[in-house]
Amino acid sequence: MIKTSEKDRPGPPAFVLFLCICFVTSYFCCGLELACILILRIGEKISEHLDAINQGDPLTLNKEKIFMTPTTPGMTMISKIKQTIEENDIHFIRFEQADLYGVSRSKTVPVGSFMDYIENGLNFYGGLLGLDIQSMVPEGTGYAEEVAFADHCTVPDLSTFTVLPWVPNTANITVDPYWYDGTPALASPRLLLKKIIDAFDKMGYICRLGYEFEFYVLDRETRKPVYSGQPIFVTLKNNFDIDFTYDLMRKMEQAGVQIITQNSEHGPGQQEINLYYKDGIGAADTAFLYKMGTKEMALQHGYIATWMTKPFIDSSASGSHFHISLIDKETGKNAFNDPDGKYGLSELARNFLAGVLEHAAANTLFTAPTINCYKRYRVNSFAPHTATWGMENRTVGIRLKGTRGESTHFENRLACGGTNPYLLALSTLTAGLEGIRSQPELPAPVEGVAYGRDDLPFLPASLEDAIFEFEKDTALQKMYGPEFVKLVLAVKKFEVETAKKQFEDYGTPDFNNRVDPWEWDYYMELI
Incomplete structure (x- = not known):
């Protein structure tokens, strides 16, 4: 785990600005009560996240490590993926994860948007792991009403990129869910495994x-x-x-x-x-x-x-x-x-x-x-x-x-x-x-x-x-x-x-x- 230095951490002004933006957005989308709940959740999670980074938690998302930049070794794998896309005339990529029942839940991304989501992650409804098999929403999962039905940022695992021979011009990649403050969603069976x-x-x-x-x-x-x-x-x-x-x-x-x-x-x-x-x-x-x-x-x-x-x-x-x-x-x-x-x-x-x-x-x-x-x-x-x-x-x-x-x-x-x-x-x-x-x-x-x-x-x-x-x-x-x-x-x-x-x-x-x-x-x- 690459630990952050003091200069890498968000300072108080940036942090306050970030909370303000989140509050205003949440207020207009969800109302005052849910906006307050969301801000409290974000504040708690950011504090926990910084502690986890200092302790070297192996499941803590670190953008230097997880997301690919031009200087990271992962670029070699990305180059291979790009080559595979070209050689197999891939037009669409599924970003896939398993829910609690092992059912595939996915979003399909046109190939032109693929690299953006590789670099920045792709949002999924965070309560996906807490759905029943018919997508009903149980209460008390910790992933629904308690977090104002917030999204996860899902991080693609590049090693899972696979051309799907049974679907024309399509590949898939498996993703892991993280909260937007960088902490892993530890109800994820794949992350725990x-x-x-x-x-x-x-x-x-x-x-x-x-x-x-x-x-x-x-x-x-x-x-x-x-x-x-x-x-x-x-x-x-x-x-x-x-x-x-x-x-x-x-x-x-x-x-x-x-x-x-x-x-x-x-x-x-x-x-x-x-x-x-x-x-x-x-x-x-x-x-x-x-x-x-x-x-x-x-x-x-x-x-x-x-x-x-x-x-x-x-x-x-x-x-x-x-x-x-x-x-x-x-x-x-x-x-x-x-x-x-x-x-x-x-x-x-x-x-x-x-x-x-x-x-x-x-x-x-x-x-x-x-x-x-x-x-x-x-x-x-x-x-x-x-x-x-x-x-x-x-x-x-x-x-x-x-x-x-x-x-x-x-x-x-x-x-x-x-x-x-x-x-x-x-x-x-x-x-x-x-x-x-x-x-x-x-x-x-x-x-x-x-x-x-x-x-x-x-x-x-x-x-x-x-x-x-x-x-x-x-x-x-x-x-x-x-x-x-x-x-x-x-x-x-x-x-x-x-x-x-x-x-x-x-x-x-x-x-x-x-x-x-x-x-x-x-x-x-x-x-």
């Missing part, structure tokens, strides 16, 4: 992450599955429409999304596509790009691709399994592997795993983030319903894969289809880091089938229960930070209250044993 990855980096480890996604393909008009039955791995169903499946895989490869495998899954119209692992934030960025791109290409072929976890009550639910290992930066070796350690795992791995399990109930708020997700956690479904682990065991929450040695890694099977890729990585890594620090006792692995046992720790049975578990887990809340915790709880409580208004039998066995049309309308298209 970058922060936790940086914590592991400072400990000497690279986070190696991989995603595998199950999803349903439905006819765009009828919303019925594109094929019937339970045809897992059946070749005819793998390629139910080869124009679509091959188009998807080819264009993903062109966009830098490396696919390992594609196949039909256990539900009607259900597919699975697994992504090759990547290190650090790039893995989550790729997963986000893949999900949004798949949705767009499905629409182009007359389909809807949905990661809604349980679209049909009598058919298989969709999961988002997450693979994790830590790599020693100095040696390049797998830090989870220890042939002489208990279970063949290093102490680091055992502590990491113990942390994931200890905080699994609270983190269900992120691995099962919707009302619909809790219809997945059923016995005899190949989905877990307990906070457990085992070796090559598909009935537990965390599976230690059979590939050992340098391939030693955990598979988090707790995550539902509707999971935000950034929050899935964030919650797993945060719990693992807390485990490394606090070293809780690792329970014994489950041997045999975990279903039907009452001696194992069950996962929350509803979103309401997950909220309760999250509110109890103060250690985990401290890791995430108060800004993120406040926003998440406000949005999720709003989601529960929305469901309760729709269903008199919400939370009863009858409700949990059906998928209501309201759930389709609320989740299916966007998730």
